[in-house]
Amino acid sequence: MVTDGLRLADILAALSVATDLGMGQEPEKAVRSCLVATHLARASDLPEHAVGDVFYTALLQHLGCTAPAHEWSYLFGDGLATTPQAERTDGANRREALALLMSAGRGTGVRRFRHLARTVAAGEQGSRTVLLSVCEVGARMSERLGLGEGVRLGLRHSLERWDGNGEAYGLAAEDIALPARFTALATQAVIFDRLGGPDAALEMARRRAGGWFDPAVTTTFERVGPDLLRRLAETDVWAAVLAAEPQPARQIAPARLDEVARVFADMVDLLTPFTLGHSSGVAELAAAAAERLRLPVGSVDRLRVAALLHDLGRVAIAGVVWEKPRALSSTEWEQVRLHPYYTERILVRSAILEPLARIAGMHHERQDGSGYHHGASAAQIPAEARLLAVADAYQAMTQDRPYRAGLAPLAAVEQIEAAARAGWFDPECTRAVIEAAGQHPTQVRSAWPAGLSEREVDVLRLMARGLSNRQIAETLVISSRTAEHHVQHIYTKIGASTRAAAAMFAMEHGLLR
Numbered sequence: 001m002v003t004d005g006l007r008l009a010d011i012l013a014a015l016s017v018a019t020d021l022g023m024g025q026e027p028e029k030a031v032r033s034c035l036v037a038t039h040l041a042r043a044s045d046l047p048e049h050a051v052g053d054v055f056y057t058a059l060l061q062h063l064g065c066t067a068p069a070h071e072w073s074y075l076f077g078d079g080l081a082t083t084p085q086a087e088r089t090d091g092a093n094r095r096e097a098l099a100l101l102m103s104a105g106r107g108t109g110v111r112r113f114r115h116l117a118r119t120v121a122a123g124e125q126g127s128r129t130v131l132l133s134v135c136e137v138g139a140r141m142s143e144r145l146g147l148g149e150g151v152r153l154g155l156r157h158s159l160e161r162w163d164g165n166g167e168a169y170g171l172a173a174e175d176i177a178l179p180a181r182f183t184a185l186a187t188q189a190v191i192f193d194r195l196g197g198p199d200a201a202l203e204m205a206r207r208r209a210g211g212w213f214d215p216a217v218t219t220t221f222e223r224v225g226p227d228l229l230r231r232l233a234e235t236d237v238w239a240a241v242l243a244a245e246p247q248p249a250r251q252i253a254p255a256r257l258d259e260v261a262r263v264f265a266d267m268v269d270l271l272t273p274f275t276l277g278h279s280s281g282v283a284e285l286a287a288a289a290a291e292r293l294r295l296p297v298g299s300v301d302r303l304r305v306a307a308l309l310h311d312l313g314r315v316a317i318a319g320v321v322w323e324k325p326r327a328l329s330s331t332e333w334e335q336v337r338l339h340p341y342y343t344e345r346i347l348v349r350s351a352i353l354e355p356l357a358r359i360a361g362m363h364h365e366r367q368d369g370s371g372y373h374h375g376a377s378a379a380q381i382p383a384e385a386r387l388l389a390v391a392d393a394y395q396a397m398t399q400d401r402p403y404r405a406g407l408a409p410l411a412a413v414e415q416i417e418a419a420a421r422a423g424w425f426d427p428e429c430t431r432a433v434i435e436a437a438g439q440h441p442t443q444v445r446s447a448w449p450a451g452l453s454e455r456e457v458d459v460l461r462l463m464a465r466g467l468s469n470r471q472i473a474e475t476l477v478i479s480s481r482t483a484e485h486h487v488q489h490i491y492t493k494i495g496a497s498t499r500a501a502a503a504m505f506a507m508e509h510g511l512l513r
């Protein structure tokens with residue numbers, strides 16, 4: 001590991017690719033939006049510290065992208081197919097809004113009708129909850145990344161509109177944080193530039209000035225935007241984004257890389273209620289097993305961070321695939337096989353994370369060459385990746401999945417040993433992971449976070465997994481009224497109002513392991 005400070009923008013620009021993929025967008029969209037927003041902020045003569053807030057807000061604008069995935073799949077079916085259209089839709093424009101509604105549950109027949117009916121039934125309140133979860137989770141994650149109040153508000157206000165018709169908080173004009181106003185226009189400009197070039201972006205910006213966008217930011221865009229988009233088409237945006245960051249560039253101590261990786265681990269795990277806490281659980285287990293095998297400290301550190309980020313590529317595959325309770329179709333299975341490839345490609349974008357790319361990207365390889373996506377065999381798989389493969393498989397077995405219940409530790413051990421005997425896993429790594437799994441001390445807590453009571457933590461765990469108040473009541477053998485009462489108290493105590501934000505809080509405080 002590098003011992004000097006680590007350039008935060010290098011890490012976050014790469015990780016923003018995961019959020020692009022999570023929005024069904026091309027893997028440079030956030031970086032391009034960041035360049036446009038930063039340029040507009042400078043052309044508006046904002047002081048450099050304020051430009052810095054615009055820079056990080058635009059770069060991380062989709063930090064909350066996985067928050068609504070579970071609810072979105074229920075309403076719209078394949079979220080990744082509908083998200084790009086939703087993102088560029090002007091909700092106040094009736095024609096655009098109707099076109100979006102009609103795209104719910106693309107496809108034909110019963111499935112399409114079912115999704116359409118659900119969307120209508122959920123109504124404004126349903127779609128508001130989806131939008132609020134994006135803002136709440138994005139803001140919470142930016143806090144964990146230590147990006148400051150400007151960026152936190154920028155992400156919290158990311159779905160507001162100048163005219164006050166935004167569906168999240170309904171703020172208007174100057175009440176909307178400045179970074180959010182620059183980011184909104186820059187993002188749409190990048191989308192429309194890709195669809196129809198700089199002229200299409202300019203036409204869109206003029207049409208939405210005073211409605212969606214801040215008129216002053218639009219005027220600046222009219223002046224400098226089209227030329228900027230033309231220049232960007234010829235630019236290496238990865239080098240440009242690092243050059244565009246206001247000085248002094250933000251750095252983190254190497255020891256903080258874990259915390260940054262943990263935020264993105266939780267972002268990925270939020271994709272489905274089944275995977276909450278998976279990545280951090282794998283990281284803990286893999287690192288403990290590596291210590292038992294006396295791997296050098298540098299290897300253990302690399303493995304821990306690679307394990308936190310191993311499933312980043314999952315966000316590129318629709319939530320409906322991960323939540324499917326039946327066998328996957330061959331097309332779906334092909335998509336699933338791609339997720340470690342995406343993980344690898346995201347990590348190589350960063351000079352700091354690149355050394356982890358191969359380890360993380362090989363977490364589904366098998367010793368006998370039957371794994372994916374490389375189809376590598378024993379000698380080609382580094383020791384860290386072999387450990388990661390076993391730790392990932394063990395942790396996943398102990399969690400519920402849509403198609404099976406989680407296994408008790410003993411049953412999971414049996415299955416892992418059988419897989420090792422079948423030639424999938426390295427025997428030494430298998431032993432180390434099993435021993436490490438048996439070493440988990442039961443957590444003894446003197447107090448729960450945010451003043452939660454023991455009972456409220458039980459309720460929070462079930463809420464995070466998407467159970468309704470009635471299901472929580474049945475599980476805990478309490479009345480529905482009591483369950484509802486607990487849920488309201490929890491939301492107040494943790495300062496959130498959506499399931500996704502509650503799930504994020506639970507992961508952040510390690511309440512799901």
Ligand SMILES: [Fe+2]
Pocket residue numbers: 310311339363364
């Ligand atoms: Fe995976």
